[in-house]
Amino acid sequence: MTVVSSAWAQPWQVTEVFGPSQNGLVETKSIDFDLDGDLDVLAISLNDGNIRLYENDGDLNFKQTIISREARGAIGLHVAHLNGDQYPDFAVVSAAAGIAGVFYNQNGEQFQLQIVANRLKAPIDVVTTDINRDGLNDLVVASFQGNSIDAYIQQNGGLFVHQQLLDGIVNPRELFVVDLNNDGWNDILAASSGDNSIWWLKSNQDETFAATKLAKDENEPLSVTACQLDGQRGLDVVYSSSGNNAVYALLQEPEPEKFERIVIGQNFARSRQVGCADINNDNLMDIALTSTGDGILRELRQVDNFEFSEITVSNVNDGIVSLELVDFDGDKRLEILTEAFFEKKPLIFLNQLDGYEPLEVFNAFPDGAYGVDVGDFNADGILDVTSVSLRDNAVRWYEKTPQGFTSHLVSDNVEGARGVVAVDLDQNGSVDLLSSGAFDDTFRWHRNDGNGNFEEIVIFDNANNAAGLTATDVNGDKVLDVVTTSTLDDTVRWFSRQGESFTEHIIDTEADGAFAVESVDIDGDQDQDLLVANFIGNSIVLYENDGAAQFTKRIISENKTKPFSIAWGDMDGDGDLDVISSASSDNAVWWHEQQANLTFTDHLISDSIDKPQGLVVQKQGRSVINIFISAGVSNAIFRAGVGENAQITVTQILENVRGAIDLAVYDNNEGQLVAASSLDDAVRLLVPPAPLDLIFRNGFD
DSSP states (O other), X not given: OOEEEEEOOSOOEEEEEEOOOOTTEEEEEEEOTTOSSSOEEEEEETTTOOEEEEEEOSSSOEEEEEEESOOXXXXXXXXXXXXXXXXXXXXXXXXXXXXXXXXXEXXXXXXXXXXXXXXXXXXXXXXXXXXXXXXXXXXXXXXTTTTEEEEEEEOTTSOEEEEEEESXXXXXXXXXXXXXXXXXXXXXXXXXXXXXXXXXXXXXXXSOEEEEEEEOOOSSEEEEEEEOTTSSSSOEEEEEETTTTEEEXXXXXXXXXXXXEEEXXXXXXXXXXXXXXXXXXXSSOEEEEEXXXXXXXXXXXXXXXXXXXXXXXXXXXXXXOOOEEEOSSSSSSOXXXXXXXXXXXXXXXXXXXXXXXXXXXXXXXXXXXXXXXEEOSSSSSSOEEEEEETTTTEEEEEEEETTEEEEEEEESOOTTEEEEEEEOTTOSSSOEEEEEETTTTEEEEEEEOSSSOEXXXXXXXXXXXXXXXXXXXXXXXXXXEEEEEETTTTEEEEEEEETTEEEEEEEESOOTTEEEEEEEOTXXXXXXXXXXXXXXXXXXXXXXXXXXXXXEEEEEEOOOXXXXXXXXXXXXXXXXXXXXXXXXXXXXXXXXXXXXXXXXXXXXXXXXSSSEEEXXXXXXXXXXXXXXXXXXXXXXXXXXXXXXXXXXXXXXXXXXXXXXXXXXXXXXXXXXXXXXXTTTTEEEEEEOSSOHHHHHHTTXX
């Protein structure tokens, strides 16, 4: 046997069944992208590179669309009309990639990216304005490490010409466009934390600007905006000082370009983003503020002549950073659009007369997705998907429809939901679910009424760290039983079923860290044997069934560090069933070839997959065609194609699957997979560019 590594030539088609969450969510903006009169939400995230659109149905119900998966490091976002049509576009900067780009809205249906600038030094914010008043909006970019503010002047035909506006600024953080001196030309305000200053780039009424420091020694200002605070004089400047935990204002004097500095408020731990508007429609300008040190979102409501009353909008400390003030529901009171960085979801705080009501724009993701399986749960003849998720304690099933997948909650009280199996346990024609709860030590049967509605029945609630489970006829009575493993009590059990009741039978109490379990008639004697991976004991074990549920323990393989998953099938075409396992701490995947007398010989498939975990096989009959492996540290999914004479070709088929952990075969004939990933909270359907068995047989590997 030889092992060959190669690259996957054609991309797999990925469908988001549920999720993913938005990892590193840093900024949200409102946009009516399809001109239906309802404000939608755009969101960017620093870590996962996703730009998402949440489409509003008019009743503040939002549907997610991923516009781009390639904007890793995205940190600045601005909505504007950039190509002269009626549809709003948007600009994004990526600090990690050093790129500024524009996404053009194509008739409210999709977006097309144009790279405006690259090789920038940590661009951190972007705004748009018609700098030279030629009718075309231009881009202005602040580069944090480049210590500069640069303009990209749009030309006819969509080209952009670079022009530096300021190179004496140190670590600019935020930009704001405003005609501060009311001369008909837009100026630019900038907050810079490196030189502790608020800058005014005053338009020279051409394509150049005169830079002035409106405030200095302000101790890390991070955000700046402008509004008419007193309702009488010119526009005033409002900004945060993170180092001083304060918000200040520069009130514009009657004398041109003179400002008076006042304190709006203090004791706002690490004050961050500020917004200024008449939030409650009382003709007085108010201020909204995020502060990252105490995790509080506040409204500073002006009651009279620069006196402000503090209103706590949210104090759950879930990483609120940016904000936008906008009327989402048309009641002339402004809502606060923001995001929860740690909870990984956009939020709207609806402005009520007596306070704010939080609305999650989108929370449809399995938090800590850990296990997946497939089955037809509503008996419509179409395969659906199920998942369990560790952090939200949930079991779900996803109904496959022509439009995609619709999520249905089965249970949200499986604490530490880890394992899930789809099986018609009571053999009444409806596919049920089995689940394991690692934190509540419980195995459950979720009995299906045939229409996708589930009743919960506890099988066992004293398994210390409930882990693996499967269903099989252990004792040959033609009734499906349940086999389980539990990691911290080192126990393998089986449960005989009598209606809704289960009787415990101990198989082994010395299975050190018993984790994964599979059932198979490994020796061809017409009864179901068991395969178990002992995560702590570093072994793969066979429990040979004598047909009367009495088991002989046989070691298949030892010294496989932290085995996570097991599978079975005929690898070499000799008619014997072999065993495949992943050893996560060895970065290895193994084939354990069955020899005479239930002995096994180890063959290394790969030792270069970083932390392989989930493992599933595609078969033709009993013969293994492909082995699929999920790797949580390398955030990828691999395929090991099994060829003639057991030659194996290992290829990476998908990357950027954060915390890839479990796999299930969705369509065996086509080689389609379902994958769960715990760090980006996603369940995905993976479809190859062509049926994998045909690819392999015709030698196009």
